[in-house]
Amino acid sequence: MADYNYKSYVKENNLVVDTWEPPSVASIYDDILKFSDCTNVTVTNISVSGGKEDCIDAVRGSNYLFENLNLYPLNNGITIKGSIDGWHLKNILFSRKGEEYTVEIGQFDNYWYPGRPPTRNGIVENLRTISGDKVDIRVWDGEVPKVLGNQNVKITKIPKFIWYPYFLFRRWQINRNK
Numbered sequence: 001m002a003d004y005n006y007k008s009y010v011k012e013n014n015l016v017v018d019t020w021e022p023p024s025v026a027s028i029y030d031d032i033l034k035f036s037d038c039t040n041v042t043v044t045n046i047s048v049s050g051g052k053e054d055c056i057d058a059v060r061g062s063n064y065l066f067e068n069l070n071l072y073p074l075n076n077g078i079t080i081k082g083s084i085d086g087w088h089l090k091n092i093l094f095s096r097k098g099e100e101y102t103v104e105i106g107q108f109d110n111y112w113y114p115g116r117p118p119t120r121n122g123i124v125e126n127l128r129t130i131s132g133d134k135v136d137i138r139v140w141d142g143e144v145p146k147v148l149g150n151q152n153v154k155i156t157k158i159p160k161f162i163w164y165p166y167f168l169f170r171r172w173q174i175n176r177n178k
Contacts, residue, residue, distance in 0.1 A: 003030040003031060003034070003053070004028075004029055004030050005029055005030055005031045005032070005033075005034040005051070005057075006022075006023045006026070006029045006031070006032045006033070006051065007020070007032065007033050007034070008034040008035075008036065009033075009034070009035050009036070009038055009041070010036045010037060010038070011036070011037050011038065012035075012038040012039075012041065013038070013039045013040055014039075014040045015038060015040070015041045015042070016041075016042045016043075016044075017033070017041075017042070017043045017044075017046065018042075018043075018044050018045050018046065019046070020046055022047070022048065022049060023049075026049035026050060026051055026072075026074070027050075027051065027052065027074060028051075028052075029051035029052065030051050030052050030053045030054075031051050031053050031054045031055075031056070031057040032048050032049065032050065032051045032054070032055050032056070033048060033055065033056045033057070034056075034057050034058075034059075035056075035057070035058040035059070035061065035064065036058075036059055036060060036061070037059070037060040037061045037082075038058070038060075038061040038064070039061050039062050039063055040062075040063045041058075041061070041063065041064045041065065042065045042067070043056070043064075043065070043066045043067070043069065044065070044066075044067045044068050044069070045067075045068045045069075046069060046070075047069070047070040047071070047072070048069065048070075048071050048072070049071075049072040049074075050071070050072055050073035050074040050075060050076070050077070050098060051074065051075075052074065052075060053075055053076060053079075054073070054075065054076045054077065054078065054079050055071045055072070055073050055076075055077050055078060056071075056077070056078045056079070057078075057079045057081075058078075058079065058080050058081070058082075058084060058087070059079075059081050059082035059084070059109045059111070060082035060083060060084060060109075060111060061082075061084055062084060062085040062086045063085075063086040063087075064080070064084060064086070064087040064088070065087075065088045065090065066078065066087075066088070066089050066090070066092065067088070067089075067090040067091055067092075068090070068091045068092075069091075069092045069093070070092075070093050070095055071092060071093070071094050071095065071096075072094075072095050072096045073094065073096060073097070073098030073102070074098055074099065075098045075099045075100050076098050076099075076100045076101055076102070076103075076104055077092075077094055077098060077101075077102045077103055078092075078102075078103050078104070079103075079104045079105075079107055080103070080104070080105050080106075080119055080122065080142075081104070081105070081106055081107045081108075081109045081119055081140075081141075081142075082109045082111055082112075082119065083111075083116050083117045083118065083119055083120075084119045084120075084122075085117070085119075085120055085121055086120075086121045086122075087119075087121070087122045087123070087145075088122070088123045088124075088125065089103065089122075089123070089124045089125065089127060089145075090123070090124075090125040090126060091125070091126045092126075092127050092128075093128055093129075093130060094127070094128070094129045094130065094135065095130045096130070097129060097131065097133060101136045101137070101138040101156075102127075102129070102135045102136045102137065103124070103127070103135065103136070103137040103138070104137075104138050104140070105119050105122060105137065105138070105139045105140065105142040105143075105145065106118055106119040106139055106140040106141035106142025107138075107140050107141075108140070108141075108163075108166070108167050108170050110174055112141070112167055112170075112171060113171065114168070114171075116141075118141045118142045118143055119141065119142035119143070120142065120143040121143070122142070122143065122145035122146070123145055123146045123147075123148060124137065124145045124146070124147050124148070124153060125147075125148040125149045126148070126149035127152075127153060128152055129152075132152075134152050134153055134154040135152060135153045135154070136153075136154050136156070137153055137154065137155045137156070138156050138158065139155060139156065139157045139158065140158045140163045141160075141163060141164075141167065144157055
Protein backbone atom coordinates (compact mmCIF):
# COMPACT_ATOMS: atom_id res chain seq x y z
CA MET A 1 0.00 0.00 0.00
CA ALA A 2 1.38 3.41 -0.95
CA ASP A 3 2.17 6.02 1.66
CA TYR A 4 -0.28 8.84 2.23
CA ASN A 5 1.95 11.94 2.47
CA TYR A 6 1.06 15.55 3.11
CA LYS A 7 3.47 17.15 0.63
CA SER A 8 5.45 15.13 -1.93
CA TYR A 9 8.17 16.29 -4.30
CA VAL A 10 9.28 13.97 -7.11
CA LYS A 11 12.26 14.52 -9.44
CA GLU A 12 12.51 18.18 -8.48
CA ASN A 13 15.76 20.05 -9.18
CA ASN A 14 16.96 23.18 -7.33
CA LEU A 15 13.99 23.08 -4.96
CA VAL A 16 13.76 25.47 -1.99
CA VAL A 17 11.13 24.99 0.72
CA ASP A 18 11.31 27.92 3.14
CA THR A 19 7.63 28.73 3.70
CA TRP A 20 4.66 26.43 3.79
CA GLU A 21 1.25 25.75 5.26
CA PRO A 22 1.49 22.74 7.61
CA PRO A 23 -1.38 20.26 7.86
CA SER A 24 -4.01 20.94 10.50
CA VAL A 25 -3.75 17.28 11.63
CA ALA A 26 -0.31 15.81 10.88
CA SER A 27 -1.00 12.41 12.45
CA ILE A 28 -3.27 11.26 9.61
CA TYR A 29 -0.34 11.25 7.16
CA ASP A 30 2.54 8.77 6.88
CA ASP A 31 5.20 11.40 6.09
CA ILE A 32 4.70 15.14 6.18
CA LEU A 33 7.43 16.13 3.70
CA LYS A 34 8.45 13.44 1.18
CA PHE A 35 11.24 13.85 -1.36
CA SER A 36 11.77 11.25 -4.12
CA ASP A 37 14.69 11.33 -6.53
CA CYS A 38 15.29 15.08 -6.16
CA THR A 39 18.52 17.01 -6.70
CA ASN A 40 19.76 20.17 -4.96
CA VAL A 41 17.03 20.48 -2.32
CA THR A 42 17.06 23.05 0.49
CA VAL A 43 14.49 22.96 3.28
CA THR A 44 15.04 25.79 5.73
CA ASN A 45 13.44 27.86 8.50
CA ILE A 46 10.22 25.86 8.95
CA SER A 47 8.57 23.71 11.63
CA VAL A 48 7.32 20.23 10.80
CA SER A 49 5.09 18.05 12.95
CA GLY A 50 5.45 14.34 12.40
CA GLY A 51 3.18 11.97 10.61
CA LYS A 52 2.77 8.29 11.45
CA GLU A 53 6.24 7.59 10.01
CA ASP A 54 8.40 10.72 9.56
CA CYS A 55 8.46 14.47 9.67
CA ILE A 56 10.75 14.34 6.61
CA ASP A 57 11.49 11.34 4.38
CA ALA A 58 13.97 11.60 1.49
CA VAL A 59 14.66 8.70 -0.87
CA ARG A 60 17.06 8.74 -3.84
CA GLY A 61 18.64 11.80 -5.41
CA SER A 62 21.50 14.00 -4.25
CA ASN A 63 22.48 17.18 -2.45
CA TYR A 64 19.82 17.62 0.21
CA LEU A 65 20.17 20.36 2.85
CA PHE A 66 17.79 20.46 5.81
CA GLU A 67 18.66 23.55 7.88
CA ASN A 68 17.25 25.62 10.75
CA LEU A 69 14.28 23.34 11.35
CA ASN A 70 12.08 22.66 14.34
CA LEU A 71 10.71 19.12 14.24
CA TYR A 72 7.97 17.48 16.34
CA PRO A 73 8.15 13.77 15.47
CA LEU A 74 5.51 11.24 16.47
CA ASN A 75 7.59 8.27 15.33
CA ASN A 76 10.81 9.27 13.54
CA GLY A 77 12.18 12.71 12.74
CA ILE A 78 14.11 12.40 9.48
CA THR A 79 14.83 9.46 7.18
CA ILE A 80 17.53 9.74 4.49
CA LYS A 81 17.71 6.63 2.28
CA GLY A 82 17.77 5.25 -1.24
CA SER A 83 21.45 5.69 -1.99
CA ILE A 84 21.23 9.47 -1.62
CA ASP A 85 24.63 10.98 -2.41
CA GLY A 86 25.20 14.17 -0.43
CA TRP A 87 23.03 15.33 2.45
CA HIS A 88 23.41 17.78 5.34
CA LEU A 89 21.30 18.13 8.48
CA LYS A 90 22.17 21.47 10.10
CA ASN A 91 20.80 23.37 13.11
CA ILE A 92 17.81 21.12 13.77
CA LEU A 93 15.86 21.14 17.02
CA PHE A 94 13.79 18.08 17.86
CA SER A 95 11.12 19.61 20.09
CA ARG A 96 9.74 16.21 20.91
CA LYS A 97 11.33 12.76 20.89
CA GLY A 98 9.45 10.34 18.67
CA GLU A 99 8.68 6.70 19.42
CA GLU A 100 11.56 5.50 17.23
CA TYR A 101 14.92 6.95 16.27
CA THR A 102 15.40 10.63 15.67
CA VAL A 103 17.30 10.18 12.38
CA GLU A 104 17.53 7.08 10.17
CA ILE A 105 20.11 6.71 7.41
CA GLY A 106 19.99 4.07 4.66
CA GLN A 107 16.85 2.26 5.85
CA PHE A 108 15.22 -0.15 3.38
CA ASP A 109 13.31 1.38 0.48
CA ASN A 110 11.37 -0.10 -2.43
CA TYR A 111 14.20 0.72 -4.86
CA TRP A 112 16.89 -1.22 -3.00
CA TYR A 113 18.77 -4.01 -4.78
CA PRO A 114 21.89 -5.99 -3.84
CA GLY A 115 25.02 -4.07 -4.77
CA ARG A 116 23.41 -0.63 -4.85
CA PRO A 117 25.68 2.11 -3.44
CA PRO A 118 24.91 3.07 0.16
CA THR A 119 23.40 6.36 1.30
CA ARG A 120 26.55 8.47 1.57
CA ASN A 121 28.39 11.77 1.95
CA GLY A 122 26.29 12.95 4.86
CA ILE A 123 26.93 15.61 7.49
CA VAL A 124 25.12 16.23 10.76
CA GLU A 125 25.78 19.59 12.39
CA ASN A 126 24.28 21.05 15.55
CA LEU A 127 21.40 18.65 16.04
CA ARG A 128 19.72 18.80 19.43
CA THR A 129 16.68 17.80 21.40
CA ILE A 130 14.73 20.23 23.54
CA SER A 131 15.12 17.84 26.50
CA GLY A 132 18.91 17.74 26.17
CA ASP A 133 18.86 14.00 25.35
CA LYS A 134 21.21 12.75 22.66
CA VAL A 135 19.97 12.76 19.08
CA ASP A 136 19.73 9.09 18.08
CA ILE A 137 21.03 8.36 14.59
CA ARG A 138 20.62 4.85 13.22
CA VAL A 139 22.65 3.91 10.12
CA TRP A 140 21.63 0.92 8.00
CA ASP A 141 22.88 0.67 4.39
CA GLY A 142 24.74 3.94 4.63
CA GLU A 143 27.98 5.59 5.55
CA VAL A 144 28.28 7.00 9.05
CA PRO A 145 27.86 10.77 8.65
CA LYS A 146 30.50 13.32 9.49
CA VAL A 147 29.55 15.03 12.76
CA LEU A 148 30.25 18.78 13.09
CA GLY A 149 29.42 21.24 15.85
CA ASN A 150 27.26 19.92 18.67
CA GLN A 151 28.48 16.44 19.52
CA ASN A 152 25.33 15.44 21.46
CA VAL A 153 24.49 12.58 19.09
CA LYS A 154 24.46 8.82 19.47
CA ILE A 155 25.22 6.96 16.24
CA THR A 156 24.30 3.29 15.98
CA LYS A 157 25.62 1.48 12.90
CA ILE A 158 23.51 -1.59 12.16
CA PRO A 159 25.92 -4.38 11.08
CA LYS A 160 25.55 -5.63 7.51
CA PHE A 161 25.03 -9.20 8.71
CA ILE A 162 21.80 -7.92 10.32
CA TRP A 163 20.43 -5.47 7.75
CA TYR A 164 21.41 -7.34 4.58
CA PRO A 165 19.25 -10.46 5.17
CA TYR A 166 16.40 -8.21 6.30
CA PHE A 167 16.71 -6.12 3.10
CA LEU A 168 16.83 -9.31 0.96
CA PHE A 169 13.65 -10.54 2.65
CA ARG A 170 11.88 -7.21 2.13
CA ARG A 171 12.98 -7.20 -1.54
CA TRP A 172 11.61 -10.72 -1.93
CA GLN A 173 8.28 -9.61 -0.38
CA ILE A 174 7.97 -6.71 -2.84
CA ASN A 175 8.80 -8.89 -5.86
CA ARG A 176 6.38 -11.61 -4.71
CA ASN A 177 3.52 -9.11 -4.45
CA LYS A 178 4.01 -7.67 -7.95
